[in-house]
Amino acid sequence: MSDYEIKNVEWNNVIDAIEECYSLGWTDGLPVVPPEQYRVQEFIDFVKRSPTEILGEVPERRRQISVLKTAANAVMAGCLPEYFPVVVAATEAMLAPEFNLIGPSSSQGGAGILVVVNGPISREIGMNSKDNLFGPGNRANATIGRAIRLILMNACGSIPGLFDRTNIGHPGKYTYCIAENELETHWDPLHVERGFKKEQNAVTVLAAWEPRQVRSAADKYAALDSLIDVASSLGTSLANDDSVAGNGSLVRQGQLLVTIAGASDFWEGWSKDDVREYIYPKIRRSVGDLKRVQAIAGDYQEGDDDRYALLVPSPEDILLVYAGSPEASGYRSAVILSELPKVSSTAVTLEIKAPEQS
């Protein structure tokens, strides 16, 4: 590691160390673990990659994101070395061209980077896929998601008030990482649906709004109809026509991720495709409603209340993740909208490489 990447910082106690990192402007507002060189090296050694390897670029900001920078931010987030392969893969995924990081990381629309982890690694590192799914308490979930935000702020230049022009945002901008509960369902995991083998490890990233929890009666159709209603709300990132052209739809149309939980026999006889087929055509809003709140242009015309705009481009753009409390009786699902239309940013799934593969 060359010396120009090193900052020599003086302190004589733990509290001073925390305060120094605040003074350097490196934090997300919460205390960070000082990125001591020896600790960063442990992370790099774990994945067996060169510190100077470039994982991706943000060309609009002329930034290159190296393994070294990714490791420093992962240390600061509080990760363990065994979480680092996930952080590396998630970083590569959000730097992929189809994710178009410049969009969600600078937009007024307040995206968090949702990270969904699949495969045996999620269990090996002790990730949570069940109760308190988006809540606190699990180190792997909390710190992997946090590492992604610190990478965005420190290495990608997405600094709040400067290049990050979010108006409101949501707490998922601090950390937003879950695993899928693959062992307690007959459903294919998300990464299998997106082209990987069950035994492979993979990470999916989506530029996302907050999870909208959905409570419903203990019936399949009640659960699905309730989440459809939530997904079809006015005032969302998708239910308007701003900033897209020529996509053949009245509204922006973007991807949707739904976490669904409950006992595995609740969905007996249904596949994820069955769920998609049911909900996709119903996630829509009437032209009348959209015009009434000026979400789309034009004066109200007779018949507008019976004409509809679909909010999701295709059934495949509904990503389903089996996660949440297995005992859920009421709080069964969460609806997570993409912050941007699909033409601007698309969910990306990449393999998490094991150290021996690197």
Add this chain to the structure above:
Amino acid sequence: MTIADTQIHRLVDPTTSAMVPEFTLSNRLQDLSNKKVGLIDDAKENAKELLDEFSALLNEKYGVSCQQYHQKPSAGKPTEPDIIKKISEECDFVIVAIGS
């Protein structure tokens, strides 16, 4: 507290700086008479209206003609490199609208 009580810690800088390659600015036009303009519409509200209005004004005052008009599919994505190449080859100058 004496300096002897403190320790120096080597921290890896987690930040990056912009790496801006050297570039040369295109030559500035001396005047706009009869020049060819390229227009890039970012798909935001009013972008087309703004560009059309401005293009008409330039035509009226300077004889500027619109050689290329490109509308991006969304405001959130950069213009494709091949579009930029085409516009830069066929036009004397470019106006990018930021609508709404």
